[in-house]
Amino acid sequence: MDKDINIKVRVWRQQGPKAKGHFETYKLENISGGTSFLEMLDILNEQLIREKQEPVVFDNDCREGICGMCSLYINGHPHGPDNLITTCQLHIRHFKDGETITVEPWRSAAFPVVRDLMVDRHAFDKIIQAGGYINVNTGGVPDANAIPISKLDADEAMDAASCIGCGACVAACKNGSAMLFVSAKVSQLALLPQGKIEAKARAKAMVKRMDELGFGNCTNTRACELECPKGVSISNIARLNRSFLGAKLSD
Amino acid sequence: MTKLEAKIPQGPLADKWTNYKDHQKLVNPANKRRLDVIVVGTGLAGASAAASLGELGFNVLNFCIQDSPRRAHSIAALGGINAAKNYQNDGDSVYRLFYDTIKGGDYRAREANVYRLAEVSNSIIDQCVAQGVPFAREYGGLLDNRSFGGAQVSRTFYAKGQTGQQLLLGAYSALSRQVEKGSVKLFTRYEMLDLVVIEGRARGIIARNLVTGKIERFAAHAVVIGSGGYGNAFFLSTNAMNSNGSAAMQCYRKGALFANPAFAQIHPTCIPVHGEFQSKLTLMSESLRNDGRIWVPKKLEDAKAIQAGTLKPTAIPEEDRDYYLERRYPAFGNLVPRDVASRAAKERCDAGFGVNNTGLAVYLDFSAAIQRLGLKTVEARYGNLFQMYEKITDENPYETPMMIFPAIHYTMGGLWVDYELQTTVQGCFAIGEANFSDHGANRLGASALMQGLADGYFVLPYTIQNYLSDQIGVPRFSVERPEFEAAEKEIENKISKLMSIKGTRSVDTFHKALGHIMWNNVGMARTKESLEAALKEIQALKKEFWADVFIPGEPNTLNIELEKALRVADFFDIGELMALDGVNRNESCGGHFREEYQTPEGEALRDDEHYAYASCWKFEGEDKTPELVKEPLVYEFVERQQRNYKS
Numbered sequence A: 001m002d003k004d005i006n007i008k009v010r011v012w013r014q015q016g017p018k019a020k021g022h023f024e025t026y027k028l029e030n031i032s033g034g035t036s037f038l039e040m041l042d043i044l045n046e047q048l049i050r051e052k053q054e055p056v057v058f059d060n061d062c063r064e065g066i067c068g069m070c071s072l073y074i075n076g077h078p079h080g081p082d083n084l085i086t087t088c089q090l091h092i093r094h095f096k097d098g099e100t101i102t103v104e105p106w107r108s109a110a111f112p113v114v115r116d117l118m119v120d121r122h123a124f125d126k127i128i129q130a131g132g133y134i135n136v137n138t139g140g141v142p143d144a145n146a147i148p149i150s151k152l153d154a155d156e157a158m159d160a161a162s163c164i165g166c167g168a169c170v171a172a173c174k175n176g177s178a179m180l181f182v183s184a185k186v187s188q189l190a191l192l193p194q195g196k197i198e199a200k201a202r203a204k205a206m207v208k209r210m211d212e213l214g215f216g217n218c219t220n221t222r223a224c225e226l227e228c229p230k231g232v233s234i235s236n237i238a239r240l241n242r243s244f245l246g247a248k249l250s251d
Numbered sequence B: 001m002t003k004l005e006a007k008i009p010q011g012p013l014a015d016k017w018t019n020y021k022d023h024q025k026l027v028n029p030a031n032k033r034r035l036d037v038i039v040v041g042t043g044l045a046g047a048s049a050a051a052s053l054g055e056l057g058f059n060v061l062n063f064c065i066q067d068s069p070r071r072a073h074s075i076a077a078l079g080g081i082n083a084a085k086n087y088q089n090d091g092d093s094v095y096r097l098f099y100d101t102i103k104g105g106d107y108r109a110r111e112a113n114v115y116r117l118a119e120v121s122n123s124i125i126d127q128c129v130a131q132g133v134p135f136a137r138e139y140g141g142l143l144d145n146r147s148f149g150g151a152q153v154s155r156t157f158y159a160k161g162q163t164g165q166q167l168l169l170g171a172y173s174a175l176s177r178q179v180e181k182g183s184v185k186l187f188t189r190y191e192m193l194d195l196v197v198i199e200g201r202a203r204g205i206i207a208r209n210l211v212t213g214k215i216e217r218f219a220a221h222a223v224v225i226g227s228g229g230y231g232n233a234f235f236l237s238t239n240a241m242n243s244n245g246s247a248a249m250q251c252y253r254k255g256a257l258f259a260n261p262a263f264a265q266i267h268p269t270c271i272p273v274h275g276e277f278q279s280k281l282t283l284m285s286e287s288l289r290n291d292g293r294i295w296v297p298k299k300l301e302d303a304k305a306i307q308a309g310t311l312k313p314t315a316i317p318e319e320d321r322d323y324y325l326e327r328r329y330p331a332f333g334n335l336v337p338r339d340v341a342s343r344a345a346k347e348r349c350d351a352g353f354g355v356n357n358t359g360l361a362v363y364l365d366f367s368a369a370i371q372r373l374g375l376k377t378v379e380a381r382y383g384n385l386f387q388m389y390e391k392i393t394d395e396n397p398y399e400t401p402m403m404i405f406p407a408i409h410y411t412m413g414g415l416w417v418d419y420e421l422q423t424t425v426q427g428c429f430a431i432g433e434a435n436f437s438d439h440g441a442n443r444l445g446a447s448a449l450m451q452g453l454a455d456g457y458f459v460l461p462y463t464i465q466n467y468l469s470d471q472i473g474v475p476r477f478s479v480e481r482p483e484f485e486a487a488e489k490e491i492e493n494k495i496s497k498l499m500s501i502k503g504t505r506s507v508d509t510f511h512k513a514l515g516h517i518m519w520n521n522v523g524m525a526r527t528k529e530s531l532e533a534a535l536k537e538i539q540a541l542k543k544e545f546w547a548d549v550f551i552p553g554e555p556n557t558l559n560i561e562l563e564k565a566l567r568v569a570d571f572f573d574i575g576e577l578m579a580l581d582g583v584n585r586n587e588s589c590g591g592h593f594r595e596e597y598q599t600p601e602g603e604a605l606r607d608d609e610h611y612a613y614a615s616c617w618k619f620e621g622e623d624k625t626p627e628l629v630k631e632p633l634v635y636e637f638v639e640r641q642q643r644n645y646k647s
């Protein structure tokens, strides 16, 4: 059975993108181990509202690890200390009684803080808009089984496609690179016959947009892969470099 | 008296949609550019509609609450999407999918709409594959299928346990392509707060920029609502935290009828409630019922020992387990429709056989499947779900059975729409879960994704043109018109009223209180008394809310408490509508189970003579009882029967 614990949370508070931020420390008592991390923040906010203070702002929606809305740097790790989960799937049972937990927003030039722990990740949408799709219109497409796809390729495409666009990879990277995110989309589509045709042009357009948006360069630190809640593999980055970016030199 | 015109095309069932498309009016390419369409929502319905309308050449304004369209609640759908491809050669057909959906909905849906849905289902799969959706495949390279509740064929396409995610990312990519081309403009972190009606037609919306707090006006030739369902009226549900029913309520207050609000679905396989600070419930996909067997102890003393924590489920021998679904419904077994499975779980728990320390759970056991298929296969099929379960509960479902309990999941009710998906306000359309149409009184698994994408990709892009073709002469409206002015003023008043209450309780405490009322009185088993009690209690709670809620901060900036308050204010009204509709419907059908109306075996007892209609509610003013308008559901092609999942 889960135990109740007492904790302190040291939370980053910042009024707006240009405002100066600071840490505030709050005490929380008798939090059950089965409480999720975001429910713990709900409890904190309930406490703050009772004291007529403004709640801590943080992004969240599905609370099931799939929408990619939640973020948070917890004790120095994007999505907290546990592996292969998002912040909303983290539970208090991973923390010790009496522990002080530090909670910060994603810190990256491409993701400015909106308020407190909420950041602006529009840059990711812009990268997808640059070419993260197959150019087909609605209707008039062939039967779904017209082109068989090997199970291996389909499964590999699915693994790459499981990226939730949370931005942890960028936050984890000392260079603020978005290569894991970009390469996952490029790989997913390049692995499928439908997407292969435009693969090169797509990769170039997306990487170009990424560079324009102020993301840093990839120097293969692997921090992104370690912190990615969906286990997206850096072999995708290798594929992107090998198959597409090499081509940049040749044309 | 209001009369409803469903505009069902003439002709045999199988020809209606073709006939419609052959004769409808279209808008020529040059004119499309001059027509603006607002699409509220970027879920499967909204994103697919916005992308398709953009492709056609309309000028689209697309809104969502989240920071990116890709995060709409549809992303969380797990199990799959139905289509009548019959790739398995197991006897499936458009007619069978249509029939299963009508029957699953307990004969409370419109035949022509459901047939069209089944008809376009196959195109959806083609479309998604063309977009690069990585559906599961067999070793031969062809698409794989699984079975879902309420069907005897394998027609569900899936992408691991993340089907909604992959379908939404497909729609999002199509949408992103249009954004790049300039035909769709995105408004993320915006929330619609009102529908603007000019001379009887929908001409725009008022929305709040959630980052700046600024109230803004947007004009268009038509408004499409794809804002999802209202299950969060129950506070605890499987819906995302931001899911809400407000956009639908805004349209309702502006004259759109709200149909079948009482029809809500309770999903049988959710992780049980753990404590009072629980913020939402996690669904374990229905696909688990393919291989998992549901049981509770046969002996009351075993159940008591489990509740006390002194007995482990694995220690209960086979002969002392009650596989109650297999016992009661031999033909469908663990794959009975959701409403049937949910009620059967409640029945066992009410009788004292429930497990968990609360007694409010049943087992979903994979030991037989692991024996039969091997650990590897089970892991390949359900690995990510098992992982999710373990992360939440700290228990390993490979070793000990999962515990599940029903939770509110989906709302079949919604804005009334005709065959063209148009509400009773001209120029205002509703798609996806936000409308009421296709699932009757109960939705079958894997059919919501199908409906959302059918509406957005293949139905609305046609039907909206029948309306817009009359609008090409209408110039863009100025947002300075008095109708916009008045709508904005009204919202500003509402917001300042909320902010000025400065009471003592947070919005969440009210939302939770509402949730309790709903679950206890408007939940799985309802009675006239419980529904009437709910009406009284909701009214009292609503009064208290407007007298005692406390919203910190300022309105003209980012304010998450204000956002919640505006939604909860509407949830009270939705709750009332649900209860009101439930009282009116003196029968049991699908998700609407009135204890007074059941067969001796405890099955839902429909009353086709008196209730074979969609109950549509017309707003008559704040605190006035809405008018009930009936759309008779005439069955020309299918004979209504009592649903039978036993043989």
Ligand SMILES: Cc1cc2nc3c(=O)[nH]c(=O)nc-3n(C[C@H](O)[C@H](O)[C@H](O)COP(=O)(O)OP(=O)(O)OC[C@H]3O[C@@H](n4cnc5c(N)ncnc54)[C@H](O)[C@@H]3O)c2cc1C
Residues within 6 Å of the ligand: B040, B041, B042, B043, B044, B045, B046, B063, B064, B065, B066, B072, B073, B074, B075, B076, B077, B078, B079, B080, B081, B163, B164, B190, B191, B192, B193, B226, B227, B228, B229, B238, B239, B240, B243, B244, B246, B247, B283, B409, B410, B431, B432, B433, B434, B445, B446, B447, B448, B449, B450, B452
């Ligand atoms: C956990 C879970 C699993 C599911 N699994 C399946 C499954 O396997 N198969 C299946 O068929 N169905 C499944 N469903 C049901 C299905 O996911 C939903 O019914 C469907 O996705 C709804 O899609 P939608 O586009 O109508 O709305 P949503 O996806 O809910 O999207 C609503 C959109 O509207 C926006 N919005 C809402 N209000 C406003 C406003 N006022 N202003 C601006 N924007 C607004 C939101 O931001 C969002 O973009 C599942 C549901 C849940 C909860």
Ligand code: SF4
Residues within 6 Å of the ligand: A162, A163, A164, A165, A166, A167, A168, A169, A170, A180, A181, A184, A227, A228, A229, A230, A231, A232
């Ligand atoms: S690659 Fe991983 S960390 Fe990066 S956005 Fe995708 S899911 Fe998040």
Ligand code: FES
Residues within 6 Å of the ligand: A059, A060, A061, A062, A063, A064, A065, A066, A067, A068, A069, A070, A071, A086, A087, A088, A089
């Ligand atoms: S809230 Fe959706 S992934 Fe965490």
